[in-house]
Each structure stands twice: as C-alpha cells, then as structure tokens.
Amino acid sequence: MSQVIQDKIIDEKLEWSRINSDVIASMQAPRKAYWITFAVCVSMLACAIAAEMYQYKMGLGAAALNNPHMWDMYIATFVFWIGMSHAGTLLSAILHIIHAQWRKPIYRFAEAMTTFSLMTAGFFPMIHLGRVWNLYWVLPYVSDRGIWPNFRSPLVWDAFAISTYLSASALFLFIGLIPDMAILRDHTTGWRKKLYGILCLGWRGDDRQWRNFRRTYMLMACFLIPLAISVHSIVSSDFAMSIMPGWHITTFPPYFVAGALYSGCAAIMTLFVCLRYFFRMEAYMTTNIMEKTCKLTFAIAMVWSYLNLVEFAATWYGHNLYDKELLLQKAYGPYAPIFWAMLFCGSVVPFALCFQKLRRHMPSVFVLSIVLQLGMYLERWMIVAPTLSLAHQPHQWDILWGSVIQWAIVFGSFGWFGILFLIFVKVFPCVSMYEVKELCFHLKHEIEEEELEKKHAQQKAGVRQQSGGTVPSGSAGLEGA
Amino acid sequence: MSKHRLLAMFKDFDDAFVVVDKIKAKSVSGVAVEDINMMSPIEHPEIDEKLGHRPVNIQYFTLMGAIFGITFGFFFLTSAQASFFLQPQGGKPVVPLPTNFVLMYEMLIFFGIWTTVFAFLGMSKLLRPRGTLYSEKLTVDEIGIVLEVDDDNLDSVKDFFKSNKALEIREEKV
Structure with a gap:
C-alpha cells in the first residue's frame, strides 16, 4: 500500500453533499452524553457561583488568601487557562502556515477552545481582586x-495582551467560520437559517471572496x-520580573x-474524543488524525x-541560596508529592504515546x-x-493547600468553559465543512496521480519485456557475478 | 442596450475549466476571460491560474494598521506617562521605552488584525445583498460561472454553456 493511502487522514470518497448533511445532522441531534455533560457543567458552575x-x-479571607498567599490557586488556574488557549493557535495558525492538511477536520474546535x-x-484576575467593581x-x-495604570507593570501588560489575544482569536474563529455559515444558511431552516444568514455576511463563494479570504486568513495566522507567544511570555513576566526565589528565571x-502548547494539545485530545462520540464524527475525526495529534x-x-531540566540545572549550578x-x-x-506527581504525569506518562495501539x-x-492535563x-x-x-523570610513560611472556596471556584471554571464550548459546538459546526471538502478533493487527486504513475511504470515495464526482455547490462553483470 | 447576468452551473471544476479555456481561446463572441466570475464551494488553486492574475491588496491595509498601532501605542503611552513629569520619579525614567515596547507591540498586532478584517469585508464585497443570481448548490458541490453579456450575445452565450455541459443556467437583468 502506498504511503499516501496508508496515511490517509480521511476517506477521500466522502461526497460533498454528505459532508454537509453529516455535520448539520450532528449539530441538530447529538447523543445523550452531550446533554449529560452539559448538565454536569451547569452544576459545576453553580458550585462556583455559590462559592x-x-x-x-465574607471577603478574601474566606478563600484563605493572606500574606504571603495573596493570589495562590487563582493565579495558578489563570495561567492554566491561558495555557489551554494556545492549542487553537498551534493547530490553526502554525499548522495552517506549514500546510499540515490533517489539521483541517479538527482545527475549528481548537480555535473555539482558545476563545473560551x-x-x-x-x-481569575477579577476574582482574586476581591473587589471586582x-x-x-x-x-x-x-x-x-x-x-x-502603571504601564511598567507586567499585570497591566497582561490586561493589554489578553484583551488583544481574545479579540484576535475570536476574529480568527469568526473569519474561518464564514464559508461554513453560508453552507448552513443554504441548508437549514427556522432560527438557524436566520442566524447564519446574518453571520455569513452575504458570502457567495466567488473567486474574489475566496482570494481575499485566503489572504486574510494567512495574515491573521x-x-x-x-x-x-507574547501573551504567555507576558504571563510568565508576572512571575519572572519579580525577585522571588523560583520565579526570577x-x-x-x-x-x-512550551507548557501552554502542551496542555493545549492534551485538551485537544480530550475534546477530540468527546466530540467524536457526542456528534458521531468518526468519519471526520479519524484515528489517523488522533495519531498525529498524539505524536505532536x-x-x-x-x-x-x-x-x-534546564530550570533545575540553572537553579542548582547558579548557587543562589534561596533558589536552591x-x-x-x-x-x-x-x-x-505534587512535585513528583507533576513530573510523572508530565514527563513519564507521555511515553505511553509511543505505542501505536x-x-x-x-x-x-x-x-x-486527562492525566497529562492534571500534570x-x-x-x-x-x-x-x-x-x-x-520565600525569603522563614517567619512567613506557611504551607497552604487552598480552601474549599478556592477549589469550588477552580472546579466551576471547568464547568463554565464546558458550557460555553458545548453551546458553541451545538450552534456552530465543530468540523470545518469547506476545509474537509478541500481535503477530500486534494487527497483524491493525489491518489489518482499516484495510481497513474504506477500504471505508467507498469506499462513501461511491460513494453520493455515485450521488446525482448532487455535487462540493464549492469544488473546482468552483477547477477552473473 | 441592456445587459444580462448569467449564472451557469457545472458538475465539477473540470467542466467549468473547459468553459474558461474556451472563453480564453476567444471562441465565444462578446465575452472575455476578465468578465468571468467563478463561484465554488471550495477554493481551487487552479482558479487563479485559469482566470489570470487578479490582485489582492489586503496586506497593504494590514501594514497601515500595524504602523498606526505602534505609533498610536507610543504616543498614547508617552502622553499618559508625561503627566508624571512634575512628580518625583526616584531616578526612574518618566517614559521608560523598553517596557513601553511590550505594549506598543500588542497595539501593533491589535490594530493590524482589525484593519485586516475590515479590509477583508470591504475588498470581498461582503455585507452587501446577495442578489437573485445564486444557487444553493454552490455550497454543496457544484461550480458556477457568472458572466455579464449584452442582449445581442445572450442567446449565443447560453447555447455555448449548454453545449459545454452546463447543468443549469440562471439569468437576471443588470
């Protein structure tokens, strides 16, 4: 079997009309598991709202925030969620620029994940302020x-960087959705038709629109x-610009x-499995695509x-008393226990991905x-x-494991994300229909070309045999030898 | 003389490209390749080759937006920080350029992206009424060729489309 056919990321014989109908049907009738997950997410969010x-x-004391634990789990969770957002950029923008075709059926939900x-x-910065108003x-x-505001402060940089990233990633998601919304406008009824009719902005799919669309998408990528990269560098500056041991690195x-891309990829794997099951997307979210995601x-x-390792080595050989x-x-x-669990989940468990089965x-x-994300x-x-x-002052040393309030809010943030994401994939297609069509189209042509080349090679070999079975003299000589 | 706009639907790109090639070869009177507008459910890389070079100018808007963003960022931050000229700074610069570069960079991207999007909306002629010359099959698997023709050539162009495997022909008066 040829390499192209063996590594086929999707069945190229999928009819374009079937792609439309499959995706539209999946949005209208997901499995029961979708609704169960939705209900779980709502109850998680309810816990967070109560907390x-x-x-x-009661004030921030209820969350056990004090001196020196002035932000604690809230900022850790903030960094975690910012990290998750990098998956969309990786799958959508980076893989788009390097023309990785396998991203096409799965980049849409990764982009949505970024925004949400x-x-x-x-x-989380709002919650840890206490006085949100x-x-x-x-x-x-x-x-x-x-x-x-103090423009020298990395916290203000954060506000600028994150709002820029949020608006940019939301626009990127929206622009990529326009041709699909035109498909939905043409093939749905009722409120959906009205909604997509507005959101597709009058897309017709003419050559001018496609040309401008491609250029815009590339520029945005x-x-x-x-x-x-700047967003997460700035988030790291929240820590690295201080002189606290363990942070000034x-x-x-x-x-x-790297951590952001890692957790983002792990989240893509989780959502891939969920969406594949919820929306019966086995034909589009194939095991070959999952393999590539796992390798990445x-x-x-x-x-x-x-x-x-670099961080540990720099700290160890740097001989700074506090850092060491x-x-x-x-x-x-x-x-x-947490430190070793982190290393186990983050560095040892991924070796399981070496096994194809x-x-x-x-x-x-x-x-x-899930284990990777936990890590x-x-x-x-x-x-x-x-x-x-x-930190520096031993009299301030205080071990803290987070209060129930903190845990409830962190727990609820997963519910909030889940609700937004599940609503999105119900209202908008989680698989990019036009890009899957493009993928099938190109794959079909690649396979046809390969088969033609094979035929030509076979014909040439047949002609050679018919004309006397001449064998190159070099090989005859070798055989003779 | 009134003009008509025709939309001919084809089964696939190959059939549509045959038509484009024939128009290029000037086998149809009153129609030039520059008049052709192709509509398709996906972007085919050969469309540009067949129709000839048609410029895309969005990148210039992007550049202007990015330059505006970084300039605006500089003046915005500097003017805000300049209000501290009268206050003691303890030896720190009133306008610290290295830290301002971070925010200027963010504004470069912010304005760059927004101008790109607005340029896309304008250049692609989005947010305009679609007109009646459209088929829902264009978002499934069929390819459309749109042409504007004079009254005199209307029938000959229609016949040309029919003889070249057009599945359906729609028309509207311009």
Missing part, C-alpha cells in the same frame, strides 16, 4: 485626577503566532510557552521536560489526556504555591 457569592460576602479558555482565564482601575482611561517565557503532543512533552533551598523544598518538602484506542487516549495543572500549582509558601 463566589460567599467570598464576596481566554474568557475563562479572564475571570474596582476592575476599571486597570483600564487606561482619562480621569480628572490624571491617574494612569501570521499575527496570531507571535501574539500567542530567564527561561520562564519559553518554559511557559509527545514532541511538545519532551520539549517541556527538557525545559524543566526552594528547589530542595519542592523535591523533599511538603510539596514533594494506545494512540489509536480512544478510551485510552481520553484517560491519558500541567500541577505544574502551575508548583510554580505559584512553593514560592509563596517558602
């Missing part, structure tokens, strides 16, 4: 007192890549970016592991992806908590 209301009433992760992340103080507006920006995740896991002590405390102190077995991939959450916890707990 948040209690925190408003950012929307979830944005809550004073949030506008961070905005650069002209006031009669002439007071501006080119902007999104440096933007995503030069490799923090690449470490954060493994590669990023190794980069992340390497950067961990903190590293030892992480490995042998009260946080040791596991990569092609959806339930196993689902479990693995990445623990990584964020290990960045924040040990430094706050065991």
Whole structure:
C-alpha cells in the first residue's frame, strides 16, 4: 500500500453533499452524553457561583488568601487557562502556515477552545481582586485626577495582551467560520437559517471572496503566532520580573510557552474524543488524525521536560541560596508529592504515546489526556504555591493547600468553559465543512496521480519485456557475478 | 442596450475549466476571460491560474494598521506617562521605552488584525445583498460561472454553456 493511502487522514470518497448533511445532522441531534455533560457543567458552575457569592460576602479571607498567599490557586488556574488557549493557535495558525492538511477536520474546535479558555482565564484576575467593581482601575482611561495604570507593570501588560489575544482569536474563529455559515444558511431552516444568514455576511463563494479570504486568513495566522507567544511570555513576566526565589528565571517565557502548547494539545485530545462520540464524527475525526495529534503532543512533552531540566540545572549550578533551598523544598518538602506527581504525569506518562495501539484506542487516549492535563495543572500549582509558601523570610513560611472556596471556584471554571464550548459546538459546526471538502478533493487527486504513475511504470515495464526482455547490462553483470 | 447576468452551473471544476479555456481561446463572441466570475464551494488553486492574475491588496491595509498601532501605542503611552513629569520619579525614567515596547507591540498586532478584517469585508464585497443570481448548490458541490453579456450575445452565450455541459443556467437583468 502506498504511503499516501496508508496515511490517509480521511476517506477521500466522502461526497460533498454528505459532508454537509453529516455535520448539520450532528449539530441538530447529538447523543445523550452531550446533554449529560452539559448538565454536569451547569452544576459545576453553580458550585462556583455559590462559592463566589460567599467570598464576596465574607471577603478574601474566606478563600484563605493572606500574606504571603495573596493570589495562590487563582493565579495558578489563570495561567492554566491561558495555557489551554494556545492549542487553537498551534493547530490553526502554525499548522495552517506549514500546510499540515490533517489539521483541517479538527482545527475549528481548537480555535473555539482558545476563545473560551481566554474568557475563562479572564475571570481569575477579577476574582482574586476581591473587589471586582474596582476592575476599571486597570483600564487606561482619562480621569480628572490624571491617574494612569502603571504601564511598567507586567499585570497591566497582561490586561493589554489578553484583551488583544481574545479579540484576535475570536476574529480568527469568526473569519474561518464564514464559508461554513453560508453552507448552513443554504441548508437549514427556522432560527438557524436566520442566524447564519446574518453571520455569513452575504458570502457567495466567488473567486474574489475566496482570494481575499485566503489572504486574510494567512495574515491573521501570521499575527496570531507571535501574539500567542507574547501573551504567555507576558504571563510568565508576572512571575519572572519579580525577585522571588523560583520565579526570577530567564527561561520562564519559553518554559511557559512550551507548557501552554502542551496542555493545549492534551485538551485537544480530550475534546477530540468527546466530540467524536457526542456528534458521531468518526468519519471526520479519524484515528489517523488522533495519531498525529498524539505524536505532536509527545514532541511538545519532551520539549517541556527538557525545559524543566534546564530550570533545575540553572537553579542548582547558579548557587543562589534561596533558589536552591526552594528547589530542595519542592523535591523533599511538603510539596514533594505534587512535585513528583507533576513530573510523572508530565514527563513519564507521555511515553505511553509511543505505542501505536494506545494512540489509536480512544478510551485510552481520553484517560491519558486527562492525566497529562492534571500534570500541567500541577505544574502551575508548583510554580505559584512553593514560592509563596517558602520565600525569603522563614517567619512567613506557611504551607497552604487552598480552601474549599478556592477549589469550588477552580472546579466551576471547568464547568463554565464546558458550557460555553458545548453551546458553541451545538450552534456552530465543530468540523470545518469547506476545509474537509478541500481535503477530500486534494487527497483524491493525489491518489489518482499516484495510481497513474504506477500504471505508467507498469506499462513501461511491460513494453520493455515485450521488446525482448532487455535487462540493464549492469544488473546482468552483477547477477552473473 | 441592456445587459444580462448569467449564472451557469457545472458538475465539477473540470467542466467549468473547459468553459474558461474556451472563453480564453476567444471562441465565444462578446465575452472575455476578465468578465468571468467563478463561484465554488471550495477554493481551487487552479482558479487563479485559469482566470489570470487578479490582485489582492489586503496586506497593504494590514501594514497601515500595524504602523498606526505602534505609533498610536507610543504616543498614547508617552502622553499618559508625561503627566508624571512634575512628580518625583526616584531616578526612574518618566517614559521608560523598553517596557513601553511590550505594549506598543500588542497595539501593533491589535490594530493590524482589525484593519485586516475590515479590509477583508470591504475588498470581498461582503455585507452587501446577495442578489437573485445564486444557487444553493454552490455550497454543496457544484461550480458556477457568472458572466455579464449584452442582449445581442445572450442567446449565443447560453447555447455555448449548454453545449459545454452546463447543468443549469440562471439569468437576471443588470
């Protein structure tokens, strides 16, 4: 079997009309599991809302925030969600630029994940403020007192970077959706037809529109890549620009970016399995695509592991007393179980992805992806908590494991993300119909070309045999020898 | 003399490209390849080759947006920070350029992306009424060729389409 056919990411014989009808039908009638997951997400969010209301009433002490634990799990979760958002950029923008065809059936939900992760992340700085109603103080507006935010602060950079990233990724998602919304406008009825009719902005699919669409998409992809890297570098600056032990590290920006891509890829694996099942997308979200996603995740896991080693080595050989002590405390102190669990989940478990059988077995991939994400959450916890707990002043040392309120809000953030994501995939197609059609079209032509070449080669060989079975003299000589 | 707009539907790209090639070879009177508008459910890379070079100018808007963004960022931050000229800074610069570069970079991207999107909406002629000359099959698997022709050539162009495997022909008065 040829390489093209063997690595086929999708069945090229899928009819275009079937692609439309499959995707539209999946949006209208998902499995029961979809509704069960939705209900679970709603109840998780309800827990968070209750905890948040209690925190408003009682103050931040209810969340066990104090000195030195001034932000704790809230900022760790914020970093986690920002990290998740990088998956969309990776799958959509980077793989688009390098023409990786296998991204086409799955990039849409990764882009949606980016937008909703950012929307979830944005809550945490607000929540940890306590007084949410004073949030506008961070905005650069002209006031009669002439007071501006401190533009030197990485926290203000965060506000700028995240709002830019949120608007850019939402636009990227929307622009990519336009041709699909035109399909939906033409083939749905009722409220859906009205909604898509407005959102497709009058798309007709003429050559002018396609040309401009492609250029726009490429330009946006080119902007999104440096933007995503800058966003997570800036988030790492929240820590690295301080002089706290364990945070003041030069490799923090690449470490954060690698961690972000890693957790994003793991999240894509989880959602891939869920959507494939919920919406009966087996023909589009194929095991071959999952294999490629797993391989990509493994590669990023190794980069992340390497950067961990670099960090430990730099701390160890740097001979900074406080940094070294903190590293030892992480490995042998009260946080040791979390530290070793992080390394196990983040650096050892990914080796399971080396086995093809596991990569092609959806339930196993689902479990693995959850373990990888757990490892990445623990990584964020290990960045924040040990430094706050065991900083320069021993009299301030205080081990904290997060209060029930904090845990409830963190737990609820997953519910909030889940609700947004599930509503999105119900209203908008989670598989890009026009890109899957393009994929089938090109794949079909590739296979046809390959078969033609084979035929030509066979014909040539037949002609040679008929004309006397001449064999190149060199090989005859070798055989003779 | 009134003009008509015709939409001919074809089964696939191959059939549509045969028509384009024949128009290119000037076998149809009153129609030039520059008048052709192709509608398709996907973007075929050969469309550009067949129809000839048609410029896309969005990138210039992107560049202008990005330049505006970084310039605006600089002046915005500097003017905000300049309100502290009268206050003691403890030796720190009033306008710290290295830290401002971070925010200027974000604004470069922010304005770059927004101008790209607005340019796309304008250049692609989106947000305009679709007109009646459209078929829902264009978002399934058929390819459309749109041509504007004079009254005199209307019948000959229709016949040309029919003789070249057009599945359906629609027309509207311009």
